[in-house]
Amino acid sequence: MALTINELELKGFRNYDRFLMQINPGISVVVGPNAIGKTNLLEAIQLVTAGESFRRPKWTEIVKMNEPAALVNMKASGDGQILDVSLKIKNNRREYTINEKRKRPKDLLGRIPCVVFTPDDLFMIKGPAEERRRTIDEAGDQLSASYARLRTTYTRLLKQRNAALRAEVVGEQMGALDEQIVDVGAKLTAHRARLANRLASKAAALYSSMADGEELSVELQPSWTRLGMPNTGCSEDEARAALTKALPKAAREERARMLTTVGPHRDDLIFKIGGVDARTYASQGQQRSAALAWKLAEVGVIEDLLGSKPILLLDDVMSELDKNRRSALTKVLSYTTQTIITTANLQYFAPEMLSSTTVVELAP
Numbered sequence: 001m002a003l004t005i006n007e008l009e010l011k012g013f014r015n016y017d018r019f020l021m022q023i024n025p026g027i028s029v030v031v032g033p034n035a036i037g038k039t040n041l042l043e044a045i046q047l048v049t050a051g052e053s054f055r056r057p058k059w060t061e062i063v064k065m066n067e068p069a070a071l072v073n074m075k076a077s078g079d080g081q082i083l084d085v086s087l088k089i090k091n092n093r094r095e096y097t098i099n100e101k102r103k104r105p106k107d108l109l110g111r112i113p114c115v116v117f118t119p120d121d122l123f124m125i126k127g128p129a130e131e132r133r134r135t136i137d138e139a140g141d142q143l144s145a146s147y148a149r150l151r152t153t154y155t156r157l158l159k160q161r162n163a164a165l166r167a168e169v170v171g172e173q174m175g176a177l178d179e180q181i182v183d184v185g186a187k188l189t190a191h192r193a194r195l196a197n198r199l200a201s202k203a204a205a206l207y208s209s210m211a212d213g214e215e216l217s218v219e220l221q222p223s224w225t226r227l228g229m230p231n232t233g234c235s236e237d238e239a240r241a242a243l244t245k246a247l248p249k250a251a252r253e254e255r256a257r258m259l260t261t262v263g264p265h266r267d268d269l270i271f272k273i274g275g276v277d278a279r280t281y282a283s284q285g286q287q288r289s290a291a292l293a294w295k296l297a298e299v300g301v302i303e304d305l306l307g308s309k310p311i312l313l314l315d316d317v318m319s320e321l322d323k324n325r326r327s328a329l330t331k332v333l334s335y336t337t338q339t340i341i342t343t344a345n346l347q348y349f350a351p352e353m354l355s356s357t358t359v360v361e362l363a364p
């Protein structure tokens with residue numbers, strides 16, 4: 001059993017003055033014209049579940065213009081638990097409370113996991129490596145506190161090492177930093193590779209069911225391959241050995257650029273459709289379906305690892321898919337616990353699907 005959201009209240013949030021919505025378990029379709037606030041609603045839900053927004057806004061942008069603060073209150077229940085999460089945004093700062101106790105954003109992680117798919121997720125396939133790392137790291141952070149900790153530690157070490165390169169630090173002091181960054185870097189790449197494998201096998205099955213048997217493969221491409229070293233595996237020991245070898249190889253470039261050029265911050269994920277690189281060759285629809293399959297795979301992996309299904313938020317997904325892909329998606333959705341899909345047009349949904357969903361209409 002998983003927690004499901006029962007109620008969402010917004011005050012001074014983006015275009016909403018005050019808005020109260022009861023949310024049923026199962027599938028809710030939120031329908032309304034352009035600019036009514038459908039995407040804003042999903043953003044609010046992601047902020048009080050995963051603790052972040054897919055829009056990566058400055059916090060002030062979320063507060064309704066000419067209002068002092070934005071508030072989001074969410075009530076969720078399940079598993080004999082009740083969870084009230086509130087978020088207040090004021091003066092470009094966020095304040096979270098969980099059951100009325102002040103908490104940090106990261107205290108939310110893992111309580112009500114949430115997977116979001118928006119039209120911009122296409123960039124996960126066609127954009128730079130950073131987009132792919134971000135996608136997998138967001139899943140990793142929600143799945144495991146140790147993943148989130150490794151990332152925080154690695155980010156700190158990377159900053160320190162880059163500062164040391166800029167200061168032209170050498171000798172023992174640099175050696176000590178190298179040792180630490182190799183250790184934490186190997187752990188992070190290994191953790192990421194394990195997660196990538198889990199997601200990849202589920203995404204392949206989902207993609208093939210959506211795309212008439214076409215093959216999707218996804219593989220972590222560790223940072224050291226950019227130095228011409230082979231990808232002989234990403235277990236922690238293999239990653240440690242590879243990074244230990246890679247650092248001296250990269251030394252000249254790193255000294256010249258005063259930047260750490262190898263390590264998990266330079267890993268990538270390679271998506272292939274029908275055996276060829278999706279970034280360069282896939283059509284828009286193929287890229288979109290691959291990104292969607294990856295996100296739906298997250299739902300399954302979260303369920304496997306945390307024992308409960310996440311909330312699934314799909315922004316305007318139907319308009320982007322052809323009829324076969326829409327009906328394949330509908331089938332997958334029937335297995336989720338709580339899904340909220342936005343659309344400007346109900347005609348994208350088959351009547352038999354709508355009969356088993358809650359339709360919420362947003363009107364001016």
Ligand SMILES: Nc1ncnc2c1ncn2[C@@H]1O[C@H](COP(=O)(O)OP(=O)(O)OP(=O)(O)O)[C@@H](O)[C@H]1O
Nearest residue numbers: 014015034035036037038039040061062063064065
């Ligand atoms: N801080 C803010 N204050 C006031 N209005 C805002 C703020 N931030 C965003 N908006 C407004 O919210 C409106 C609704 O945005 P949203 O992206 O949720 O629309 P939508 O229903 O998803 O539309 P579409 O169907 O076009 O995707 C936009 O017109 C935008 O100008």
Ligand SMILES: [Mg+2]
Nearest residue numbers: 038039315316
């Ligand atoms: Mg929208």
